[in-house]
Amino acid sequence: MNAIYAHAPGFVAGDRPKIVTSRFEYLDSYTLERYLATDGYKGLRSALSRPATEIHEEVKSATVLGRGGAGFPAGIKWGLTPQQVWPRYLVVNGDESEPGTYKDRLLMECDPHQLIEGCLIACYAVGLSQCFLYIRGEMVLAQERVAMALNEAYIAGYVGKNILGSKFSVDIILHWGAGAYVVGEETALIESLEGNRGMPRLKPPFFPAANGLYGQPTIVNNVETLANLPWLMCHGVAAYTQIGSKTSPGTRMVAVSGHVKRPGVYEIVNGTTTFRDLIYGDEFCGGVRNDNKLKAFVPGGGSAPWFTPDQLDLPFEASQVGPAGSMLGSGAVIVMDETTDIPAAALTLTHFYAHESCGKCTPCREGTTWLERILRRIVDGNGTDADIQQLLEVGAMISPGDFPHAANEKLGLTAVPFPYKMTTICFVGPSAFVPVHSALTLFRSEFEARVTKRVTIPVTAVGVGS
Amino acid sequence: MSRLKEANLKIAKEIIARYPRQKSALIPLLHLAQEQDGYITREAMVHLAELVGVTSAEVYGTATFYGMFRFEPIGRYLVNICGTMSCALMGSEELMHHAEKRLGIKAGGTTPDGMFTLAHAECQAACTEAPCLQVNYRYRLRVTPADLDILIDNLEAGKLSDEIPAHGVLAKVRQHIPVARAVGAIAPELVTQGPVWLDGKAAL
Numbered sequence: 001m002n003a004i005y006a007h008a009p010g011f012v013a014g015d016r017p018k019i020v021t022s023r024f025e026y027l028d029s030y031t032l033e034r035y036l037a038t039d040g041y042k043g044l045r046s047a048l049s050r051p052a053t054e055i056h057e058e059v060k061s062a063t064v065l066g067r068g069g070a071g072f073p074a075g076i077k078w079g080l081t082p083q084q085v086w087p088r089y090l091v092v093n094g095d096e097s098e099p100g101t102y103k104d105r106l107l108m109e110c111d112p113h114q115l116i117e118g119c120l121i122a123c124y125a126v127g128l129s130q131c132f133l134y135i136r137g138e139m140v141l142a143q144e145r146v147a148m149a150l151n152e153a154y155i156a157g158y159v160g161k162n163i164l165g166s167k168f169s170v171d172i173i174l175h176w177g178a179g180a181y182v183v184g185e186e187t188a189l190i191e192s193l194e195g196n197r198g199m200p201r202l203k204p205p206f207f208p209a210a211n212g213l214y215g216q217p218t219i220v221n222n223v224e225t226l227a228n229l230p231w232l233m234c235h236g237v238a239a240y241t242q243i244g245s246k247t248s249p250g251t252r253m254v255a256v257s258g259h260v261k262r263p264g265v266y267e268i269v270n271g272t273t274t275f276r277d278l279i280y281g282d283e284f285c286g287g288v289r290n291d292n293k294l295k296a297f298v299p300g301g302g303s304a305p306w307f308t309p310d311q312l313d314l315p316f317e318a319s320q321v322g323p324a325g326s327m328l329g330s331g332a333v334i335v336m337d338e339t340t341d342i343p344a345a346a347l348t349l350t351h352f353y354a355h356e357s358c359g360k361c362t363p364c365r366e367g368t369t370w371l372e373r374i375l376r377r378i379v380d381g382n383g384t385d386a387d388i389q390q391l392l393e394v395g396a397m398i399s400p401g402d403f404p405h406a407a408n409e410k411l412g413l414t415a416v417p418f419p420y421k422m423t424t425i426c427f428v429g430p431s432a433f434v435p436v437h438s439a440l441t442l443f444r445s446e447f448e449a450r451v452t453k454r455v456t457i458p459v460t461a462v463g464v465g466s
Numbered sequence: 467m468s469r470l471k472e473a474n475l476k477i478a479k480e481i482i483a484r485y486p487r488q489k490s491a492l493i494p495l496l497h498l499a500q501e502q503d504g505y506i507t508r509e510a511m512v513h514l515a516e517l518v519g520v521t522s523a524e525v526y527g528t529a530t531f532y533g534m535f536r537f538e539p540i541g542r543y544l545v546n547i548c549g550t551m552s553c554a555l556m557g558s559e560e561l562m563h564h565a566e567k568r569l570g571i572k573a574g575g576t577t578p579d580g581m582f583t584l585a586h587a588e589c590q591a592a593c594t595e596a597p598c599l600q601v602n603y604r605y606r607l608r609v610t611p612a613d614l615d616i617l618i619d620n621l622e623a624g625k626l627s628d629e630i631p632a633h634g635v636l637a638k639v640r641q642h643i644p645v646a647r648a649v650g651a652i653a654p655e656l657v658t659q660g661p662v663w664l665d666g667k668a669a670l
């Protein structure tokens with residue numbers, strides 16, 4: 001029942017509904033032959049037999065939430081393209097690099113045709129005339145599997161000119177990156193796809209749906225978001241919304257890593273599955289390693305403020321996790337048990353964001369560097385009590401005002417809801433502060449135990465020689 | 467010599483033709499140059515600039531933004547050990563120390579025989595299989611120090627050369643669009659009308 005498929009490293013199957021991982025059990029899940037034998041390209045055929053606007057409406061009423069991080073409904077995003085401006089493009093975000101996140105790579109390696117079919121359905125519904133599938137540079141196998149699948153699909157008539165003999169024609173171009181986390185941000189992705197340095201663009205005023213690739217309307221969607229569409233077309237809106245909750249229908253892929261008994265990637269029921277189910281449930285991770293106590297967990301990728309056992313009963317539902325002080329982000333839960341060195345754990349994330357800062361805005365370029373340096377000083381045992389205050393001050397320059405954190409009964413804290421204010425163009429700057437702030441708010445004593453009292457340098461008021 | 471060779475030039479032209487604007491092909495072309503020479507040479511950047519119609523300074527500007535591009539020769543095998551949170555929680559620091567001892571170099575260094583370059587890497591999207599590493603971007607999951615020793619032994623003995631080609635070579639399968647099936651890329655300013663399938667009727 002809880003089979004682990006060796007050819008899909010990390011994926012743990014279960015008896016739950018499967019929307020995007022239904023083919024993972026097959027060794028040859030990535031071939032066209034297997035795809036066609038398991039309802040492949042049926043959703044496309046069904047979509048093409050109806051007018052494009054109808055397909056768009058269906059995706060809207062199914063409330064397919066974006067799985068890339070922000071959780072914005074795909075159908076609504078598609079509707080933000082301005083009328084009568086041509087051409088419009090689709091850019092697929094396969095740059096998965098948020099710490100803790102592991103799902104898009106599996107979807108590309110194990111079921112590339114499902115993603116291709118999803119891209120085609122989106123292009124048909126919104127009138128997007130060319131699709132660029134941007135895969136992270138370091139993912140060689142995903143690039144090979146998608147290339148193989150595209151080559152097969154072109155020859156078989158599923159991609160390219162006059163798809164399935166219809167008037168619908170679209171090219172899907174495989175593109176690949178070269179190592180830069182920030183390129184996952186949609187405007188940076190577009191810059192990178194234009195052959196430039198991958199630095200985010202300022203938005204507002206222009207969002208990609210209105211002004212994106214080459215200044216044209218562009219839809220950027222995550223791999224998992226698009227992978228949902230073939231199933232939706234085959235089974236219909238009612239079947240889709242029957243799974244999950246009203247505001248978060250369907251399933252979502254979640255990677256649980258860190259100190260659990262069975263780390264892995266799970267396709268869970270959206271909206272109702274709780275963090276307790278996920279970390280302790282027998283069909284999921286089966287508890288914390290060695291039956292240790294749970295200390296804290298990251299609920300939605302490295303950029304998400306941390307939760308403690310107080311928040312275990314929250315479900316995978318944005319409308320509950322946001323007010324509780326964090327976000328669901330990219331479907332990545334990182335578990336820390338009682339043996340975890342909290343300042344050191346926070347440092348790994350702050351280092352990540354400091355390293356990945358593109359340098360376009362000063363609060364991020366300078367601030368993340370200082371956060372890392374000061375935190376490292378504390379972790380190395382060279383910090384003073386003034387450093388703790390300094391960390392919070394540097395953070396306030398990146399994100400002024402109240403910063404989100406979880407409620408904590410023991411500490412008498414009430415939650416500050418997500419999101420935060422920021423002085424930067426994108427979320428990389430604040431993300432470097434997230435682990436520092438969470439760790440300091442929830443586990444301040446661990447920092448205090450690490451630092452020495454600052455001795456002020458004595459200054460004499462009397463001038464030398466007088 | 468470091469300009470793209472004939473066979474690669476052909477691939478480069480096929481790639482460029484897929485984009486509405488030529489500069490978009492730049493990152494795939496830089497990978498092609500790195501595949502040919504193991505790193506990106508100045509001559510290659512000048513050549514790419516000619517191919518996509520930008521200045522070589524622009525090519526350099528783009529190339530230097532991305533961590534995978536190297537501008538000096540490195541080891542035949544680039545060993546990237548992930549050090550981000552999930553891997554760190556599962557012992558990647560110890561793994562890195564072990565690798566440094568075994569190879570006799572510090573993270574960032576290259577062995578004198580030019581076989582290995584060791585590097586600290588950021589999250590590789592295999593967090594549930596921590597600690598993990600990549601050799602020339604091919605994964606090794608849940609790696610123990612003993613696993614690492616065996617891996618190095620095998621690489622030294624040339625036993626993995628089929629699975630793991632020299633640094634620079636990424637996907638061995640490339641996209642190929644048959645001419646008869648291609649829609650073709652059109653510069654955006656030449657498109658004046660919406661797609662034909664948006665006429666309110668079903669396509670099939």
Ligand SMILES: Cc1cc2nc3c(=O)[nH]c(=O)nc-3n(C[C@H](O)[C@H](O)[C@H](O)COP(=O)(O)O)c2cc1C
Nearest residue numbers: 066067068093095096097184185186221222225427
């Ligand atoms: C710094 C940063 C990194 C991001 N990285 C990714 C990523 O790796 N993959 C992804 O799909 N979205 C990523 N996103 C979110 C994208 O900007 C975008 O919202 C998403 O691709 C939209 O797709 P969706 O609506 O289908 O979720 C990132 C955002 C930010 C701010």
Ligand code: SF4
Nearest residue numbers: 358360361364426428
């Ligand atoms: S916040 Fe950081 S990564 Fe984002 S645009 Fe500014 S400098 Fe670049």
Ligand code: FES
Nearest residue numbers: 548553589590593
């Ligand atoms: S943290 Fe190492 S692969 Fe994600």
